[in-house]
Amino acid sequence: MIRTEIADGIAEVVLDAPEKLNALNREALAELSDAYRDAEAAGVRALLLRGEGRAFCAGRDIVGVDPATDDVPGYLGDLEALLRRMAAFRAPTFAAVQGACLGVGLGLAIATDVVYVADDAKVGSPFAGLGALLDSGGHALLNERLGAHRTLDLVYTGELMSGGEAVASGLFSRSVPRDDLDAFTRERVARAAQGPTQAFVASKRIIADLRDEALWATVAAESAGQESLRATADYREGFAAFQQKRSPRFTGR
Numbered sequence: 022m023i024r025t026e027i028a029d030g031i032a033e034v035v036l037d038a039p040e041k042l043n044a045l046n047r048e049a050l051a052e053l054s055d056a057y058r059d060a061e062a063a064g065v066r067a068l069l070l071r072g073e074g075r076a077f078c079a080g081r082d083i084v085g086v087d088p089a090t091d092d093v094p095g096y097l098g099d100l101e102a103l104l105r106r107m108a109a110f111r112a113p114t115f116a117a118v119q120g121a122c123l124g125v126g127l128g129l130a131i132a133t134d135v136v137y138v139a140d141d142a143k144v145g146s147p148f149a150g151l152g153a154l155l156d157s158g159g160h161a162l163l164n165e166r167l168g169a170h171r172t173l174d175l176v177y178t179g180e181l182m183s184g185g186e187a188v189a190s191g192l193f194s195r196s197v198p199r200d201d202l203d204a205f206t207r208e209r210v211a212r213a214a215q216g217p218t219q220a221f222v223a224s225k226r227i228i229a230d231l232r233d234e235a236l237w238a239t240v241a242a243e244s245a246g247q248e249s250l251r252a253t254a255d256y257r258e259g260f261a262a263f264q265q266k267r268s269p270r271f272t273g274r
Contacts, residue, residue, distance in 0.1 A: 023052035024073075025059065030214045032060035032068040039074025044082035045125050047096050054103045061111055067214035068110060069206060070133060071117040072126075077142070080124025084264065088257045097244040100125060100157060104240070107132035108229065113213040113221050117206040118142050118184070119199055128157020130193065131236070134225060137206050139199040142184030144192065149179035150269055152259030154246045161239035166191045 022045075024035040034056045036043035045053070060068055072078055081096070107114065107129070116130050119139040127144065130136045138144070146155040146163075155163075155176060163172040167190055175182070188196040197205045213221065250256045254274045262269035 022049045023056050025056045027060060027063050027065060029211075030064075030066040031210055032056075032063065032065040034060065034068060034070045036070075036072040036078055039072075039076070041082060041084070042076035042079035042121055043072040043074065043126070044079045044084075046082040047099055049082070050096075050099045050103050054099075054106055057103075057106050057110060065214070066112050066216075066218045067210045068112060068114045069117065069210045070107075070114065070129065071203065071206070072119070074120075076120035076126075077116070077118040077122045078126025078129055079121040080126055080147075083260060086260065088251055088260050091251060093248045093251050094244070097156065097247060100128065101237075101240050101244065104128055104132040104157065105237075108233075111222055112218055113210075113216075113225070115206055115210050115213070117202050118144075118193070119202055123147050123181075124155075124159075125157050127159050127162070131158045131162050135209070136193040137195050137197060137202060137209075138184035138187060138193050139202045140184050140196055141199050142187065142196075143181040144184070144187045145179070145181035146176045147179050147181065149177065150259060151263060152250065152253065152255035152257075152269065152271060154243055154250055156240075156243040156247055158236050158240050158243070160243060161236045162192065165235070 022038050024037045026033045034053070038044070114134045116133040116136045118130055118136055119142055122130055122142055122144045124147070146159060148155050160172065163175065182190065184196045187193050255271045258271060259269050
């Protein structure tokens with residue numbers, strides 16, 4: 022699921038399950054955390070995170086998940102620990118995002134220093150179709166960059182933003198054509214790996230101090246909200262509809 026290559030002071034971490042749009046189950050979260058730990062132990066001077074295939078990461082892998090027995094706190098606890106490890110990585114980090122960047126995938130992008138997105142990227146909150154809650158820090162990012170009205174518009178409608186729209190709205194760093202994304206990102210990762218790493222890390226810490234209180238408080242609130250929704254009829258219906266590949270029939274309960 023997670024593949025890591027380390028060379029020339031650069032770690033390239035790849036989400037490698039294209040058949041399921043790189044959706045992440047709990048085991049994959051652990052693998053990804055191990056990849057960052059190993060890259061940091063190797064002393065790399067820059068890291069690139071990307072997804073194989075037509076999507077960056079479509080979110081949590083909920084195939085076969087039963088809401089009645091789902092360990093939501095366990096999954097979200099592992100996710101928060103991963104996001105914190107990613108955000109605290111002691112070198113510049115970059116993500117190359119194409120296709121779906123949703124839910125957990127959005128969280129991975131939020132926890133990365135610099136995010137380049139392809140024109141075909143799809144970013145937003147698809148949870149209106151699941152009866153679930155936007156998580157992984159998504160409320161913090163969207164509200165900070167888009168404001169309350171646009172954030173709730175995206176939450177209520179489930180509409181997704183293109184890569185170009187996301188960059189124009191200030192969510193991410195830059196939008197590039199899909200065919201150019203990997204080369205474009207790798208060139209900038211290589212440039213960062215040859216730069217003054219300690220100065221970069223000092224800037225990273227300053228930005229983290231400005232950002233982190235709101236971000237991690239939001240992650241905690243999202244996790245608590247997700248667990249409370251697990252007992253609702255709409256949550257159960259949303260999961261069943263997704264797994265059965267049909268439209269959900271919500272009742273508001």
